[in-house]
Amino acid sequence: MNRSDSIDGEVSEHAINVSFAYDRALSRRAMTGWWQSVVPPEPFLKRAIVWAVIWFGVLAIALVIAAFGLSPWYVGAGLIGAGAMIASFAYLQRTRMSRFWDELGRHWDRAGETQVQIDASGLAIRDNVSQRALNWLAIDAVKAVRGGTVFRSGISMLVVPDASLPSGLRPKAFRERIAAWRAQ
Amino acid sequence: MSDNNIIQLTPSFPETLDREAAYLINKKVPKRQTAVAWLGLLAVLVISTLLVGAIFPDKFGFSHIIAFLFGATFFAAYAYLETRQVLKTGIEIQKTARERSKPIVFRFTPNRFVIETANGRTDYTWDAIDEIESLSIGTGVRVGALLYPIADTDLPEALSRRDFRARIDAWRSAT
Numbered sequence: 001m002n003r004s005d006s007i008d009g010e011v012s013e014h015a016i017n018v019s020f021a022y023d024r025a026l027s028r029r030a031m032t033g034w035w036q037s038v039v040p041p042e043p044f045l046k047r048a049i050v051w052a053v054i055w056f057g058v059l060a061i062a063l064v065i066a067a068f069g070l071s072p073w074y075v076g077a078g079l080i081g082a083g084a085m086i087a088s089f090a091y092l093q094r095t096r097m098s099r100f101w102d103e104l105g106r107h108w109d110r111a112g113e114t115q116v117q118i119d120a121s122g123l124a125i126r127d128n129v130s131q132r133a134l135n136w137l138a139i140d141a142v143k144a145v146r147g148g149t150v151f152r153s154g155i156s157m158l159v160v161p162d163a164s165l166p167s168g169l170r171p172k173a174f175r176e177r178i179a180a181w182r183a184q
Numbered sequence: 185m186s187d188n189n190i191i192q193l194t195p196s197f198p199e200t201l202d203r204e205a206a207y208l209i210n211k212k213v214p215k216r217q218t219a220v221a222w223l224g225l226l227a228v229l230v231i232s233t234l235l236v237g238a239i240f241p242d243k244f245g246f247s248h249i250i251a252f253l254f255g256a257t258f259f260a261a262y263a264y265l266e267t268r269q270v271l272k273t274g275i276e277i278q279k280t281a282r283e284r285s286k287p288i289v290f291r292f293t294p295n296r297f298v299i300e301t302a303n304g305r306t307d308y309t310w311d312a313i314d315e316i317e318s319l320s321i322g323t324g325v326r327v328g329a330l331l332y333p334i335a336d337t338d339l340p341e342a343l344s345r346r347d348f349r350a351r352i353d354a355w356r357s358a359t
Contacts, residue, residue, distance in 0.1 A: 038277055074239070077248035080232055081255030089263050095217050100329070107314050107328040117244035122304070129312035130327070138303035140281060153304075154281030155274055156330055 022108035022163040024101055026147050030159035033150040037141035116160060120181050136182045149175055151169035185239060193294040193338045197282060202275045204319050207329060287327035294355045310359040323349060
């Protein structure tokens with residue numbers, strides 16, 4: 001049994017201490033995980049069926065239009081119109097969100113490094129400008145994202161990067177321990 | 185006198201303020217950027233119409249623009265409804281979380297803004313506050329992506345919105 005196994009397997013009352021700086025890329029991914037903890041993504045099969053229905057509908061409209069003697073190219077034009085709108089909305093969303101992350105980044109410039117202590121009682125979060133203590137009842141969801149673990153409390157979130165975990169504590173074991181603490 | 189140095193209140197979180205908070209980030213996008221985006225859309229509309237018209241002159245006429253606009257409107261309507269739904273969900277989960285964390289108390293002191301709830305305690309120095317916003321029926325204290333709304337009616341009696349604002353502005357700039 002190597003050292004990391006023993007740390008991972010421990011049913012511990014010990015606190016886990018981590019500290020990390022703001023990571024914009026990770027925060028972006030965390031935001032997705034945050035949202036998925038509110039509205040879980042639909043299963044693949046369901047999404048596939050929905051898309052099949054949508055395209056079948058488009059095809060049906062094309063056929064109906066053709067039956068009335070109109071060119072089915074109208075459907076093509078409609079699709080291009082929707083596509084143009086999707087592109088503009090995507091662009092707007094991007095600028096909006098990058099603005100959002102800039103704002104957050106500015107906050108973190110002052111906040112500096114975040115130190116988090118996680119134990120049976122909850123989370124203690126501390127940085128240069130603030131101090132939060134949340135017990136587990138305040139945590140609505142814990143969600144894994146690529147490179148980190150997201151804690152959601154209401155609409156606020158905290159993302160603990162995997163890289164900040166104590167050496168020997170694998171992200172999965174970390175989340176298992178949290179699950180056990182939350183279940184208490 | 186301690187009264188001068190502590191403002192304590194129980195926030196009522198009216199939905200109006202939550203909705204304004206949700207739009208706060210939109211407000212921060214410069215108008216120019218939004219204008220550029222919509223002009224870009226218009227350019228895309230015109231160019232793609234001309235392009236398709238040039239490639240398929242026999243199949244694609246001016247009347248297709250109507251179909252094009254129909255498609256665009258259809259997606260815009262969908263996006264609008266979707267955004268509204270997302271917003272509603274956000275407000276909903278916030279409400280649920282607050283309901284569970286009651287009682288909630290906001291306390292403003294010369295050095296700090298403290299939020300005490302049944303499930304936790306948040307303690308901000310004034311340095312943590314990014315912005316103090318004037319809202320329609322209250323004041324918003326923004327920390328990162330979070331906006332703490334204080335409705336005018338939440339304020340202690342004898343404290344007007346202007347006095348409140350003046351006092352917290354003074355505390356904030358003193359640190």
